[in-house]
Amino acid sequence: MPHTLDHTLALLSRTPATLNALLGDLPDAWTVTNEGENTWSPYDVIGHLIHGERTDWIPRARRILESGESRPFDPFDRFAQERESQGKTLTKLLDEFGRLRAENLTTLRAMNLKPEDLARRGRHPALGVVTLSELLATWAAHDLTHLHQISRTMAHQYRESVGPWTAYLGVMRCSGHGQ
Amino acid sequence: MPHTLDHTLALLSRTPATLNALLGDLPDAWTVTNEGENTWSPYDVIGHLIHGERTDWIPRARRILESGESRPFDPFDRFAQERESQGKTLTKLLDEFGRLRAENLTTLRAMNLKPEDLARRGRHPALGVVTLSELLATWAAHDLTHLHQISRTMAHQYRESVGPWTAYLGVMRCSGHGQ
Numbered sequence: 001m002p003h004t005l006d007h008t009l010a011l012l013s014r015t016p017a018t019l020n021a022l023l024g025d026l027p028d029a030w031t032v033t034n035e036g037e038n039t040w041s042p043y044d045v046i047g048h049l050i051h052g053e054r055t056d057w058i059p060r061a062r063r064i065l066e067s068g069e070s071r072p073f074d075p076f077d078r079f080a081q082e083r084e085s086q087g088k089t090l091t092k093l094l095d096e097f098g099r100l101r102a103e104n105l106t107t108l109r110a111m112n113l114k115p116e117d118l119a120r121r122g123r124h125p126a127l128g129v130v131t132l133s134e135l136l137a138t139w140a141a142h143d144l145t146h147l148h149q150i151s152r153t154m155a156h157q158y159r160e161s162v163g164p165w166t167a168y169l170g171v172m173r174c175s176g177h178g179q
Numbered sequence: 180m181p182h183t184l185d186h187t188l189a190l191l192s193r194t195p196a197t198l199n200a201l202l203g204d205l206p207d208a209w210t211v212t213n214e215g216e217n218t219w220s221p222y223d224v225i226g227h228l229i230h231g232e233r234t235d236w237i238p239r240a241r242r243i244l245e246s247g248e249s250r251p252f253d254p255f256d257r258f259a260q261e262r263e264s265q266g267k268t269l270t271k272l273l274d275e276f277g278r279l280r281a282e283n284l285t286t287l288r289a290m291n292l293k294p295e296d297l298a299r300r301g302r303h304p305a306l307g308v309v310t311l312s313e314l315l316a317t318w319a320a321h322d323l324t325h326l327h328q329i330s331r332t333m334a335h336q337y338r339e340s341v342g343p344w345t346a347y348l349g350v351m352r353c354s355g356h357g358q
Contacts, residue, residue, distance in 0.1 A: 001208050003340035010206055011333070021196035022326075027189055029180050127343040134342035141341050144334040145350035147201075148327055154190070155323040161182035162320050163313035164306040171324035174353060 003137040005113060011140040013105055016098035018147065019046065024094060031090055035156045035176065042150045046093040047081025049146060053100035055080075057139045058107055064122035064132045065111070072123040108136075152176065182316040184292060190319040192284055195277035197326065198225065203273060210269055214335045214355065221329045225272040226260025228325060232279035234259075236318045237286055243301035243311045244290070251302040287315075331355065 001007070023031055023042055034041040040048070060073045085093060111117075118133040155171040166172045180186070202210055202221055213220040219227070239252045264272060290296075297312040334350040345351045 001212065001336045001340075003337065007206055007208055011209065014200055014205065017200035018197055021193055021200045026193065027186055029186055030190065033180065124343070127346070130342055130344070134340065134344060137337045137340035138342075138344040138348070141334050141337045141344070141348050141350070144330045144337075145348045147330040148334065148350040148353065151323045151326040151330065155320050155327065157180045158182065158316045158320045158323075161180075161313065161316035163309055163317075164303070165309070165313060165317040165320070167306070169317070169320050169324045170355060171320070171327040174327065176349060 003118075003133050005118070005136065008136050008140045009105065009108070011143065012101065015049075015143045015147075016094070016101050019049075019150075020094050020098070022150070023090060025091070030154050030157060033153070033157050035153050039176070040149070040153070042153060043085070043090050043093070044081055045146050045150055045153075046090065046097055047085035047088075048078070049143075050093060050097050050100060051077065051080040051084060052139075052142065053097065053104055057135070058104050060122065060135055061108070061111070061132060064120050064135065065117065067122070069121050069123045069129060072125045075125050149176070182297075182312050184297070184315065187315050187319045188284065188287070190322065191280065194228075194322045194326075195273070195280050198329075199273050199277065201329070202269060204270070209333050209336060212332070212336050214332050218355070219328070219332070221332060222264070222269050222272070223260055224325050224329055224332075225269065225276055226264035226267075227257070228322075229272060229276050229279060230256065230259040230263060231318075231321065232276065232283055236314070237283045239301065239314055240287070240290070240311060243299050243314065244296065246301070248300050248302045248308060251304045254304050328355070 023046070031042045034044070055074070056076050063071060063073055088096075113132070118131065118136070120132045121129050122132065122135070124130050152171050152174050155169065159166065159172055162169060162172070202225070210221045213223070234253070235255050242250060242252055267275075292311070297310065297315070299311045300308050301311065301314070303309050331350050331353050334348065338345065338351055341348060341351070
């Protein structure tokens with residue numbers, strides 16, 4: 001389907017409640033476990049999403065509107081959550097994510113973007129020229145790639161427990177695709 | 180992690196709220212679209228989950244407790260939702276799933292299963308001998324494989340819209356693993 005701001009907003013606005021329902025007060029055995037060395041737990045993912053709300057999506061949208069292709073986006077720190085989540089409970093992180101997401105969607109709506117704005121171009125430090133429309137669609141798809149990751153990481157904890165049923169559970173064959 | 184009934188119940192009890200938060204009142208462009216021929220939309224998946232609540236998990240748990248390995252499970256109809264969801268809105272399906280899941284968890288808790296019950300064996304018509312513990316772990320992992328599928332199917336709708344960012348979105352490289 002073509003990208004529309006309405007579809008993107010509909011998805012982005014639901015993610016905090018989805019993650020609260022899935023992870024809130026769930027035993028640690030589901031939420032702080034990962035898929036092995038150098039992989040992320042659901043707890044790590046929420047920290048990563050928080051860092052994105054602070055430094056990625058809205059700052060990059062502003063950069064496009066203010067500077068176009070002339071000034072590339074600042075690089076994103078994929079490991080910021082290792083510092084920033086320290087000492088915080090998952091509940092606190094989920095609350096923080098929900099608050100930041102709500103603020104950012106208020107900001108996005110206030111930008112009152114028109115089709116010609118969505119076509120404006122910026123410069124990604126590695127990917128090159130991108131449009132504001134692509135940035136906003138990626139914000140939504142990024143929520144989904146991490147929901148995909150969280151569900152896979154949680155399923156991994158039951159990899160042995162399901163016995164022969166693993167043959168029928170596609171998620172058990174998902175290698176993660178680098179995420 | 181080893182299978183525990185508490186961990187399984189914690190997960191199973193959250194899935195209806197997770198799916199309501201993710202899909203409730205979302206535009207049809209996200210919920211009735213799929214990944215191509217012979218693939219399922221989120222709407223299709225909810226119908227499949229409903230059929231599982233009716234015919235799979237609790238009936239099979241009862242079969243193990245009542246008949247052990249002597250009487251195999253009835254085969255599961257993976258396409259029942261094509262008939263059973265007809266004419267129903269997604270909202271109605273989500274409500275139906277939530278109601279059935281709550282009833283089934285009440286039933287499961289009332290079974291008051293002990294470790295020796297969880298070790299009891301039954302017979303799957305294709306997979307052979309399985310335990311009650313494996314059946315219950317699979318019920319939880321089955322929720323996760325379909326959350327994994329729903330997030331992938333939704334991301335697929337923005338495959339073109341994200342432009343060059345597709346390189347950074349693992350979900351876009353997930354082939355589905357048959358589910």
